[in-house]
Amino acid sequence: MYLKSIVDLKWKTVCLLTVSFLFYGKEVKSQSFKGIITVGANACQIDGDRLSGFHKPGYMLGLGVERKLTKRMSLLLGLEFMEKGSKTSSKDSILYFKWKMDYLDIPLVFSWQAHQRFRFQAGITPSVLLNDKIDYGTGFTTPAFQDDRVNLLIAPAVEFFPSENISLLMRYQYSLIRFNSHVPNTVAKYHNLITVGLRFYLGGDKE
Numbered sequence: 731m732y733l734k735s736i737v738d739l740k741w742k743t744v745c746l747l748t749v750s751f752l753f754y755g756k757e758v759k760s761q762s763f764k765g766i767i768t769v770g771a772n773a774c775q776i777d778g779d780r781l782s783g784f785h786k787p788g789y790m791l792g793l794g795v796e797r798k799l800t801k802r803m804s805l806l807l808g809l810e811f812m813e814k815g816s817k818t819s820s821k822d823s824i825l826y827f828k829w830k831m832d833y834l835d836i837p838l839v840f841s842w843q844a845h846q847r848f849r850f851q852a853g854i855t856p857s858v859l860l861n862d863k864i865d866y867g868t869g870f871t872t873p874a875f876q877d878d879r880v881n882l883l884i885a886p887a888v889e890f891f892p893s894e895n896i897s898l899l900m901r902y903q904y905s906l907i908r909f910n911s912h913v914p915n916t917v918a919k920y921h922n923l924i925t926v927g928l929r930f931y932l933g934g935d936k937e
Contacts, residue, residue, distance in 0.1 A: 763933065766794035766808060770899060770927020776816040776829065778908075778919035786829070788813030790925055794837070802843045810835040812857070814921050830870065831877070832861035837885055851887040855903060856880065857921075875913040882906045883921060895931040900924075 769791055773784035794808025812835045817828040839853030859879050863870040887901035905920035 762798050764796040764798075765932035766792070766796055766806065767930045767932070768792035768794065768808070768810065768899065768927050770925055772813060772923050772925050774814045774816060774921070774923040776814075776919050777922050778910075778917045779816050779829070780917075781816055781818060781827070783819060784922075784924060785819045786815045786817045788815065788830075788923075790927055792835075792837075796841070796931065804841045804843075806837065806839040806841055806851070806853070808835075808837045808839075810837060814923055826865075826867040828865040828870075830861070830863045830865070831859065833881075834858045834860055835883075839885065839887070841889075847891045849889040849891070849897075851885075851889065851901075853885050854906075855883045855885045857883060859909075873913075875910075877913065878909045878911055881909045881921065887925075889929065897929040897931070899927045899929050901927075 770789075772786075772788035772790055774786040774788050775781065775784050790810060790812050792808050792810030794806055794810075796804050796806045798804045812833045813830065814833055815829040815831045818826055835855050835857045837853055837855045839851045841849050841851045843849045857880065859877060859881070862873055862877055864873050865871070883903045883905050885901060885903050887899060889897040889899050891897045901924070903921065903923050903925065905922070908918035908920055910916060910919045
């Protein structure tokens with residue numbers, strides 16, 4: 731099937747068009763941009779692995795840029811290192827299992843400021859697999875079949891601003907396509923995760 735090639739082409743096209751949009755214009759002012767640093771943690775599970783619950787913790791570290799479009803609307807583009815996966819609820823489980831997957835995420839997000847302290851966001855996240863390891867209780871090993879290099883997720887979120895340039899991020903992500911299309915004779919699997927983090931905005935207009 732050509733699904734992987736289509737997804738690969740689509741996320742590259744989205745990134746190129748977004749970068750072009752962000753930096754195009756005869757009179758782009760630096761005040762319309764803000765830098766973004768995000769640090770946080772993920773609570774993860776994988777739908778289709780026959781486990782339940784967000785038992786797999788993971789890190790999140792990101793850099794990005796925000797361009798203000800209107801007084802209330804803005805566009806965010808980022809690069810985020812994300813640890814995803816799943817695990818059994820306890821090391822003492824009879825069938826211990828831990829799946830660690832490291833990704834480079836490229837979130838493209840539209841943000842709407844509903845209130846001085848609240849913003850709601852919606853977007854998509856192309857996600858590139860960097861590392862894939864499984865532990866059955868005896869240490870991490872590489873899976874017999876490699877999972878898809880590229881995945882695509884939805885990413886609704888809300889931000890609360892206790893101060894002007896610092897926010898608390900709460901975000902949900904879910905795979906729009908399965909990430910194991912090359913693994914034979916297996917159930918389709920999808921990332922399902924919740925992220926909580928701190929965001930720091932640098933530069934831009936002072937409101």
